[in-house]
Amino acid sequence: MKYALGIDFGGTTIKTAIVTSDGQIISRGSVPTGMPATPERLLQTTVGACRRQLEEAGLTPADLCGAGIGMPGTVNQETDCVEYANNLGMTSFPFIRRLRDELGIPVSGGNDADLAALGEYMAGAGKGASSLLLVTLGTGVGGGIIVNGRIWSGCNDAAAEFGHMVIEAGGRPCTCGRRGCFEAYASASAxxxxxxxxxxxxxxxxxxxxxxxxxxxxxxxxxxxxxxxxAAAKEVFDEYVYYLAMGITNLINIFQPDKLLIGGGISNFGDLLLEPVREHVKTYRYSRYSEKNTEIGIASLKNDAGLIGAAALTKVFE
Ligand SMILES: [Zn+2]
Incomplete structure (x- = not known):
């Protein structure tokens, strides 16, 4: 059996897990991120969490094919630096490279939302798809794009910001400075x-x-x-679903993926959400006369998607 260490680095907690080659988590842990902290301090906290995780699972670095880490920001794949992680106060810090040196194993990093999509693709509801979009509806709206088994992160590792696609010109203000963004209508906070x-x-x-x-x-x-x-709740929810479906239809019109999965807290609405979204999309998608169309579903790995996607960076599943 091959093992990988998956790390999900969040603003509040750093989660770690030992993931097997069939996508199962056999041991897990979490430590407080301890913000505010310097990048160096955050690195040392992560190193400690990884060592403890190995110990707890009774493994040594030699048992691992490597580690993968999801960061809430932009990871430069060429330099292995965290280029920008707003909430961590981290800019151009060689976090991935340093982690590799400290742990003495191969370490790869990526954006946490991208890795959640990769996790669903490898071991969750996206299994078997060749292209997949994950749309995460939480405090904000994020997501990831998987094409032929690979993350599409754009020329600058900053792609898949689904939340900042304008769906209502001049509409509600958004934290990004524009008005009418998808996030201002389709997030759980909205x-x-x-x-x-x-x-x-x-x-x-x-x-x-x-x-x-x-x-x-x-x-x-x-x-x-x-x-x-x-009736009042239904009115609010119907409007919410209308905007959500509009954004999803836009994404489908552009990507026409095999599968589009909805994740994040809102996915707990299950069929109450899924059925009307499917109806709207069926009516408005450009490809309504195509024989084959995107399957819309709910993400299945919940909070583990990021850990499993991070582990997938190590090729443990190959
Ligand atoms: Zn925005």
Whole structure:
């Protein structure tokens, strides 16, 4: 059996896992990232987490075909530097190269959203596809593009920023400085913000009562209200699905991938989300008369996608 070390470097925690050649996680751990910290400190924290992970699994570096790490930023594949990781305060730091020197094993790095897509492609709901898009709906909207088994990251390792495609010119403001971005309509934060607004306008609705009691309507509250046929929740959700499907249709029109998977917190809505999205896309996609069309589904690896995708960089699956 071959093993790889997968690392998912997040702003709050650094997760590690030993991944087998059939895509199973046999041991896992996590440590606090400990922000704010210097890049050097973050490197040492990661090295410590990796060594502990090996120890816990009863393995030595010699048992591994290598390690892969997903970073919340841009990793330059030629220099093995983290070029830019906004939330970590890291610019042009040779994180991957240094990690390789410290651990004494091959280490490859990539963007965390790209690696989540690679994970789904290798061992999740994207298995068997030749091209795949993963659209992650969380605090923001991110994603990854896999073409013929490889990550497409553009000329500058910064591709697949699906969230910053404008779907409503002059629309809601976005953190990137533009208006009307997909992210401002299709992120989980956009859904709950709209639900709060609607709830305040309809105090007698189910979400209105939740709002009055707690000051906020969560994704879970919306899901529950939909199940109980709350009209206000349905109005918010229908609008959300309309914009989500518009963005997804745009992506399908451009890429026509074998599969498009929806991941992130919103994917917990399951069929309530999937069915109307499929209907909208079926109506509006350019390829509606084609015999073959993109399959739209829900990502299956949840929070493990990034760890498994990181491990996949080591070729443990080949
Ligand atoms: Zn934007």
């Amino acid at each position: 859904l709950t913000a709209q639900a709060d607004k609607k709830a305040a306008e309809h105090p007698d609705s189910l979400i209105g009562k939740v709002y009055a009691a707690s000051g906020h309507v969560s994704g879970k509250d919306i899901l529950q209200a939909l199940k109980e046929k709350d």
